[in-house]
Amino acid sequence: xxxxxxxxxxxxxxxxxPNDSLLNAIGVxxxxxxxxxxxxxxxxxxxxxxxxxEIAIDKSLACLITAxxxx
Amino acid sequence: xxxxxxxxxxxxxxxxxxxxxxxxxxxxxxxxxxRLTGLDVVTANYTGTTVTYHExxxxxxxxxxxxIDVPGIYGLNAQSKAEEVAVEMLNSGADLIVCVxxxxxxxxxxxxxxxxQTYDIPTxxxxxLSDVAKRKGITIDVHLLSKYLNAPVFETVAVKxxxxxxxxxxxxxxxxxxxxxxxxxxxxxxxxxxxxxxxEHDVEIxxxxxxxxxCIKPRTGIPILIIVLLAALGIIVGGGKGLRALIxxxxxxxxxxxxxxxxxxxxxxxxxxxxxxxxxxGVLIKVIEWPFALILPYxxxxxxxxxxxxxxxxxxxxxxxxxxIFRKIGLPGNNIIPFILGYGCAVPAILGTRASGSRRERIxxxxxxxxxxxxxxxxxxxxxxxxxxxxxxxxxxYFISFLTILLAGLLLNRLLKGKSRPLILELPNLLMPDFKxxxxxxxxxxxxxxxxxxxxxxxxxxxxxFLVETGMMNTIGTFLEPLVxxxxxxxxxxSLSLILGVVRRELAxxxxxxxxxxxxQLITGSVVALFYLxxxxxxxxxxxxFKVKIALLIALSTFVLAFAMGGIVQILLNLVM
Numbered sequence: 315x316x317x318x319x320x321x322x323x324x325x326x327x328x329x330x331x332p333n334d335s336l337l338n339a340i341g342v343x344x345x346x347x348x349x350x351x352x353x354x355x356x357x358x359x360x361x362x363x364x365x366x367x368e369i370a371i372d373k374s375l376a377c378l379i380t381a382x383x384x385x
Numbered sequence: 386x387x388x389x390x391x392x393x394x395x396x397x398x399x400x401x402x403x404x405x406x407x408x409x410x411x412x413x414x415x416x417x418x419x420r421l422t423g424l425d426v427v428t429a430n431y432t433g434t435t436v437t438y439h440e441x442x443x444x445x446x447x448x449x450x451x452x453i454d455v456p457g458i459y460g461l462n463a464q465s466k467a468e469e470v471a472v473e474m475l476n477s478g479a480d481l482i483v484c485v486x487x488x489x490x491x492x493x494x495x496x497x498x499x500x501x502q503t504y505d506i507p508t509x510x511x512x513x514l515s516d517v518a519k520r521k522g523i524t525i526d527v528h529l530l531s532k533y534l535n536a537p538v539f540e541t542v543a544v545k546x547x548x549x550x551x552x553x554x555x556x557x558x559x560x561x562x563x564x565x566x567x568x569x570x571x572x573x574x575x576x577x578x579x580x581x582x583x584x585e586h587d588v589e590i591x592x593x594x595x596x597x598x599x600c601i602k603p604r605t606g607i608p609i610l611i612i613v614l615l616a617a618l619g620i621i622v623g624g625g626k627g628l629r630a631l632i633x634x635x636x637x638x639x640x641x642x643x644x645x646x647x648x649x650x651x652x653x654x655x656x657x658x659x660x661x662x663x664x665x666x667g668v669l670i671k672v673i674e675w676p677f678a679l680i681l682p683y684x685x686x687x688x689x690x691x692x693x694x695x696x697x698x699x700x701x702x703x704x705x706x707x708x709x710i711f712r713k714i715g716l717p718g719n720n721i722i723p724f725i726l727g728y729g730c731a732v733p734a735i736l737g738t739r740a741s742g743s744r745r746e747r748i749x750x751x752x753x754x755x756x757x758x759x760x761x762x763x764x765x766x767x768x769x770x771x772x773x774x775x776x777x778x779x780x781x782x783y784f785i786s787f788l789t790i791l792l793a794g795l796l797l798n799r800l801l802k803g804k805s806r807p808l809i810l811e812l813p814n815l816l817m818p819d820f821k822x823x824x825x826x827x828x829x830x831x832x833x834x835x836x837x838x839x840x841x842x843x844x845x846x847x848x849x850x851f852l853v854e855t856g857m858m859n860t861i862g863t864f865l866e867p868l869v870x871x872x873x874x875x876x877x878x879x880s881l882s883l884i885l886g887v888v889r890r891e892l893a894x895x896x897x898x899x900x901x902x903x904x905x906q907l908i909t910g911s912v913v914a915l916f917y918l919x920x921x922x923x924x925x926x927x928x929x930x931f932k933v934k935i936a937l938l939i940a941l942s943t944f945v946l947a948f949a950m951g952g953i954v955q956i957l958l959n960l961v962m
Contacts, residue, residue: 336809339459341493343572352602356709358718359808361601366521367490368601370705372717372807 315383318360318376320350326381340369347384402450404443404556405474407501408485409494410457410467411813413513415439416543416822417485418454421553437739438470448557453479459493461500466739475504481560482508483552488518488525488540489814491583495575498534499568507560510538511552516545517814522588530582535563544819597815600702610703613694621686622768622779628682629769637678645669657854665899666850672843675895676762676835683765688830691729696818696826700725701810708808714794715801717808720750727754729761729830731923735930745803748935752797755919755927755939756946757789759890762838766894767911778904782911785950789916837922838889845888849881849896872952873909874959876900882910886917893917905962909955916947 320326328346331337341364342348348362359370371379408414418424422441439454455474456467475482484501486494491512501508512527531538537555541548568574599605646663653659662669694700700722704711708718720738727734731754738747759767771779852858861884862869862877869880878900886893893914897907918940919927927936 334807334809335462336459339462339496340809340811341496341572342809351598354601354705354709355603357712358709359705359810361705361812365492366523367493368597368812370601370708370808370810370812372708372809375807375809 315381316377317348317350317362317371317379317381318353318373320360320362320381320383322350322352325349325384327384328379328381330380332375332378334375337371337375342369342371342379348381401442402480402557403478404450404452404481404483405455405479405506406452406483406485407455407471407497408457408511409459409487409490409497411811412457412485412487412494413541413543414457414485415454417483417511417513417541417549417552418452420543420546420549421556422452437736438474443553443556445553445557450480450556452483452556458497460497475501475506479506481556482506483511483556484508485511485513486538488512488515489521489523490811491525491530492575492579495578496571499566499571499574502563502565505562507562508536509555509560510534510536511548512538512540513543514814515540516542516547517816520588520591521594522586524584524586526582526584530578533566533578533582535566536560544822593815593817597698597702597812600699600815601705601812603706606702606706610706613699617690617694620690621683621764622772624686625683625765625768626772628686629678633678633682637674641673642670660854661847661850664850664854666846666853666896668843668847668850671846671849671895672839675846675891676838676842679769679895679898680762680765680891681834683768684761684834685827685831687729687761687764688827691725692823692826692830693818694725696816696823698813698815701812702815705808705810705812712805713798714753714791715749715798715805716746716794717805719808719810720746723750724754724758727758727760728764730834731755731758731760731919732926734758735923735926739930743803743806745801746805748801748931749794749797751927751931752939752942753790753794755923756793756916756943757786759786759915760920762834762889762891763894763914766891766914770894770898771907771911774904774907778908778911781908782915785912785954786915789946789950841888841921842892845885845892848888849885852881852884868948872948872955873913874955875906875910876902879906879910882914883917886914887921889920890914890917905955905958908958909951912954913947913951916943916950918944918947 317326317328326348328342328344328348331342331344346364348364351361351363351368353360357373359372360376361368361370406414406418418439418441421443424441438456441452443450443452453474455471458468458471460468461472462468482501484498486498498510512525512530518525527538527540539548539552539555541552543549566574600609649659649663649669653662660667701719704719704721707721711718711720723734723737726737734754735751738750767779767782771782852861858878858881862880865880865883866877869875870877879897881896882893885896894911897910902910924936924940927939
């Protein structure tokens with residue numbers, strides 16, 4: 315599944331992240347455990363939590379990130 | 386209000402130690418810079434506040450060093466304007482790097498630290514925001530981190546001036562170049578270091594953490610936005626009216642004006658010269674009354690509200706919340722920050738767009754700000770002019786402004802080639818702003834306003850007094866009659882607003898105060914002033930940033946739009962009222 319399809323409060327491990335320099339620099343990479351905080355309406359971004367950081371990722375980009383749900 | 390220095394890179398006074406202050410965006414570099422140098426560069430709680438670099442001298446026991454505040458970057462790939470500046474800075478040589486690390490986001494911050502180690506420059510580290518880390522239950526073993534990095538690490542809370550003195554002293558001690566860490570995988574290495582030096586305790590989620598989450602969830606974020614907007618309006622409009630009515634107007638009307646009028650009338654006999662000084666547009670009267678008694682309270686309260694929001698970290702959350710709407714006009718949501726800055730002054734707003742990435746985005750933001758965003762001084766003038774007559778008239782003018790921003794944004798998004806880049810934004814910690822830092826910031830902004838506004842305001846009023854008292858205004862009024870009277874349905878003397886509006890935006894509004902206008906005429910005059918030309922400082926910045934062609938195109942669009950919208954609004958309102 316892609317990250318944008320993720321459910322709120324569910325944890326995911328990122329499997330395949332696109333090669334985007336800012337995404338990489340901000341530390342969003344394969345193997346990272348994230349949880350979905352919320353999604354913004356009318357095509358807005360998804361907000362994920364990585365440890366104690368909150369990161370907003372554009373819908374178009376989040377649709378390219380594959381992720382696997384974890385318990 | 387040019388808050389940012391731009392000097393040629395590599396400027397290096399002889400014999401002075403050159404220190405680069407570097408780090409990820411929004412880790413508090415500019416606050417540390419201000420604390421170490423005693424200077425006042427602009428700071429805020431969001432990324433990209435430092436769009437160029439600042440330099441200042443650090444003094445300690447008779448020694449001095451040149452400290453350079455480099456824009457915040459995540460790495461050294463030179464993929465953004467800020468990274469280009471940073472790489473150029475490093476290549477032009479330095480005696481020491483001070484790398485600032487955010488104690489709440491250590492793992493991510495270490496990537497840049499590893500990048501910097503590849504340069505053979507002595508480096509020391511500052512672990513800032515350690516108070517916020519503690520609040521979040523994060524404790525970092527500074528000694529162990531120092532061992533890992535093979536360099537000194539200083540713990541600071543820059544906004545509270547904690548740890549700054551020891552840091553300052555260490556800048557003047559010798560620091561040898563240390564060999565770079567051998568790293569196979571930087572992600573693994575940063576993870577390993579962070580896990581070993583960090584202890585995380587479970588802490589009860591505090592109010593600010595809860596509020597942070599409420600601000601970004603649409604169901605709670607939108608009501609919070611409405612509350613913030615209403616509170617901001619209440620403080621600026623209500624508070625400003627109160628300050629004016631209770632303190633400033635009585636001081637000016639009861640003491641200053643009678644004193645100045647009596648003084649001049651006692652010295653200078655009845656003449657055109659005396660009228661230029663204390664007549665209808667008397668320069669000695671209006672130069673105090675307009676900026677200080679009528680506009681200053683609103684400007685002051687705007688900056689109180691704005692600086693609070695800026696330092697709290699609320700604005701990036703608002704950007705995330707508004708991203709969907711902003712996409713419709715071709716902009717990622719974080720462009721809301723230069724927009725809101727534009728309601729203060731367009732100059733820092735235009736400079737702030739340097740952090741926003743593509744030229745396409747910059748042109749859209751800058752055009753919309755120049756066309757339809759009134760600056761704080763003009764807002765003050767609108768509240769004075771319209772707020773006293775009808776709050777609906779004031780709301781109507783702002784409605785026209787928002788509508789134009791939306792329509793012009795949709796149009797520019799279609800006309801300009803290319804796509805907006807996707808939004809990737811790390812949200813800063815939501816903080817309760819530090820009172821001292823906030824007061825200083827407001828004071829700096831007020832000083833800027835007074836210095837920037839006073840000379841053009843004085844010259845503008847002098848010109849108005851001269852034109853009115855010599856009768857020249859009558860001739861100009863007759864010349865502009867078809868436009869001002871025929872099309873805009875304003876009195877002939879309203880031509881004065883068009884002349885003064887060239888100097889400053891609020892000066893296109895203030896002369897209307899002195900005329901006995903109907904509500905429709907007040908609205909028409911305000912709509913024309915809203916769109917009219919960008920002020921001289923804005924025009925100069927547009928030329929510097931985008932060249933003459935685009936600056937002229939923006940100025941021409943605003944000029945044509947001012948008369949088109951003024952005329953249409955006048956016709957429609959006269960039909961229904």
